[in-house]
Amino acid sequence: MSAAVSLRGLTNRPKQERYLVTPEGIEIPIMLASKGSRLGALILDFLFFFLVIYAVVYLVIFVAGGAADTFASDSIEGASGALEFLTILFILFLFFMRYGYFMAMELGPRSATWGKRIVGIRVAARDGGRLTPEAVIARNLLRDIELFMPLVFIMLAPGGEWGSYGVAGAVWFAIFMFFPFFNKDNLRAGDIIAGTWVVEAPRTKLAETMSTSGAAASSGSSTVTGAKYEFGEAELSVYGEHELQVLERLLREDKDEALGPVHETICRKIGWDPGAGDERAFLEAFYAQLRAKLEGDMRFGKRKANKHA
Template sequence: MMSPTNTKRLAKQQRTLVTPEGISVPIRLASRGSRLGALIIDYIILTAIPILLLLIMAFMVGGFAEELASIEDENTQGAFEFLVVVLILVYFFTRYGYFMVLELGPRGATWGKRMVGIRVAARAGGRLTPEAVIARNLIRDMELFLPLAFIQGASVGDSGNFGLAGLIWFAIFMLFPFLNKDKLRAGDVIAGTWVVEAPRTKLAETLSTSGAAATSGSSDVTGARYNFGETELSVYGEHELQVLERVLREDKDEALEPVHAAICRKIGWDPGAGDERAFLEAFYAQLRAKLEGDMRFGKRKADKHS
């Protein structure tokens, strides 16, 4: 039995995400603790990558480095400088590419976020855009790294009052998620994103082996058979499939009914009410099969606009 305190806390985290199709999808905001945990994990990974790269380079160069070091000429110095430049470039692209590539992926989450079960979502309900992901991650430098650099400089006596300014700057940005009800950091405000819970479930077992999806479109409730043609399935793409996936996982009537109505309007069906889950399971299974089949032939449909 959940305590009244926990019930009230969870209710405060509940939000409704309205997709571009007008479908209301219930979601739950990620806690501040889980976001902090994900950030720590991500930066442990980002710290480990250059160290691992350094070890690999040292192993590959091996005795050759000692031989080069014994030859004092400009070519030797240039070779080492080149390796340093390569390492710096790799770290730069890893640091920024890590967040951007993973958050633009289908899961909308870095490895750290996946481990704690959260993801990034667009507050407008559509797909995460490259512009939004770039904005929220570039702002992180202003929120975290620049003030920390000032503080570090002040600790060794190089920056004077910059250290105090950096500390105030750092405190303001770190307190930002506590000053708004959606727990948004400055990067989320600018990018139009929020971070939500993404429970880790096994989609294949959960959806594809139960109900209508497991019986070739036949409803266990009414016996109706739902088979969709190429025209109906061509309406939607991978983004809409992901939205439907989340709705089926939640299994809430208040979300199933509007999604069912929106799809029926879009594809021109009128199957009536009362069998929404069976209809959506069948549509999901057949849409996924079509998209996967198209991908094997090199065709991808990102969303309904593609």
């Protein structure tokens, strides 16, 4: 499909709704995360961040005390070397926590840190493609400029007084913290550089079956044509959990205008003749059988997050 299939004119859409254009050229509606949910996720992440750091600090102090007692009877050099080694490990730990936590979590299957998962949001690429390592690295490196560096300016103000040094840090901090208020997509500077945005990620459990009629309810038989749709392993393997959730959302919305382009795209992907007039029955059967396959794979410890996995 050379041009994107637009669903924008179907109904009146919420203000925060946007559209991801998939590589197949279909527009999928998504909801932008609110500023409040993004702030809540950041606070939760930093709470988790500092709790882990404090726990490690106490662990290092405990180990360091034991090392000092062990080497005290042998040599001062031995104790000093052990403490230096622990210091190096602690510095490396801080580095990986500062950068690795956010990057590793957002590069995972859910594209979200623990804070984002709790409030129900995730990171997505604005071009509709996969969230690439380059984008995740870029948006998280910008966090240094947006957050960490101005905070350091404020905390290290000479003599503990703000003066021009602290004021500069506060202004710097405020500019980036209020950045999402100056654009309609709630983007922070890191999102603009990386080509990402943060969207709502409804807590949809794979085990909760969608209630449908027609093909899904009758094991693939169409109530319109009587045809029975059955898909093989290779045909069902082209999609994963993400595509299943997108298909479920489209079926729930019950917009016939949106089903045609999706039906045509899936048929082309699996090598079927798309035909016409029986789109819902086909999609319900594909949904039911894809869901059964993914649930069966999960019982054996195999998960397919999306079509790229």
